[in-house]
Amino acid sequence: MKQFFKKILWISLIGFYFFRIEKVQAIVPYYYFPTIKNLQKQSSYIGKNAYQMLYFGQYENSLNLAKLAIKINGRDEKLWLILAEAQIANDQYKNALNSLNKAEQINSNTSEIYFAKSNIYLRISQPTKAKIALEKGLKIEPNNHKAIFQLGNILLIEKNYLGAIKLFDKSIKIKPNFWQAINNQGLAYFEKNNINLSIKLFKSAISIQENAEPLLGLASCIRINDTELAIKLAKKALAKDPKYVNYDYRKEQLWGEKLQTSTEILLQNEKLKEDVILAKTKIIESS
Incomplete structure (x- = not known):
């Protein structure tokens, strides 16, 4: 009987032990450990949101989201590009260049990296570096009209007007309604003293936008030969964008010295006096 009770007690203890184990297992919380694929999806989603915020002008929020996306997945060059764009929007040019270098280390065959670098170099007045970056990007994507x-534009800064004109012409062949390139051809030809061609190009740009x-x-261009029309056009221009009253703007x-001189003479016309004052007032009010 004693041995029987010993067996019963032993079986009970074993049963109690297993019961306790099962009970403990039942109350251990379940933790979800996301897979790398899920993390990548989440970081991509956050990155897209950051990019959308950039579009809507929410620059600081965009920057914070882009940083979060990078923390989750630092091996995606697209996320580094978005972070760089957010940093540029927040005037963090040095940080943006570092981000673009990270993107380049991951995938050096991404043209957008070099185009973004050129944008920064132009903003910080380093056109030579901007030129090198653009040329690298164009080797990857040779038909990018922008x-x-x-x-x-860099050749325009360097006063290489013929070289600039050829490149503007190339971009127009890719996108015929690219009025900005047509306009800048007009700027270049004016500095080459080809006023008639400048007139034709400016008119062509206006017909598009x-x-x-x-x-x-x-x-x-026409202030001497058709003063009345020149005044009318200048009034319309200043009403559309008052900043063009400003020489530095x-x-x-990229307006050259010859066109600048002609414009300054035009803006001194008595019939434009009120328009010039109004444009300068608008600039002060908006600053």
């Missing part, structure tokens, strides 16, 4: 146009820049450019838009 990059060709930007390279033409009636923007303040070709309007004022055309006005400056036009210089930022």
Whole structure:
């Protein structure tokens, strides 16, 4: 009997032990460990949101989201590109270049990396480096009309007008309604003293989009031969974009010295006095 009770007690203890184990297992919380694939999807989703915020002008929020996406997945060059764009929007140019270098280490065959670098170098007044970056990008994507146009702008800065004109022409062949390239051809030809061709190009740009820049450019071209029309065009240009009243702003838009001189003479016309004052007032109010 004693031995029987010993067996019963032993079986009970074993049963109690297993019961306790099962009970403990039943209350251990279940943790979800995401797979690498799920993490990559999540980081991509966050990256897209960051990019959308950039579009809507929410630059600081975009930057924070882009940083989060990189923390989750730092091996995606697209996320580094988005982070760089957010850093550029927040004037963090050095950080943006570092991000683009990271992207290049991951995939050096991505043209957008070099185009973004050129954008930064132009902003920090390093056109030579911008030119090198653009040329690298164009080796990968030779028919990018915007990059060709930007390279033409650098040649415009260097006063290589014929080289700039050829590149603008190349970008127009790829995208015929690219009025910005047509306009900048007009800028280049004016500095080459080919006023008639500048007039034709500015008119062509206006026919695509009636923007303040070709309007004022055309006005400056015809100010001697058709003063009344020049004044009318200048009024319209300043009403559309008052910033063009400013010499330094036009210089930022790559206007050469000859066109600048002609424009300054035009803007001194008595019939434009009120328009010039109004444009300068609008600039002050918006600053």
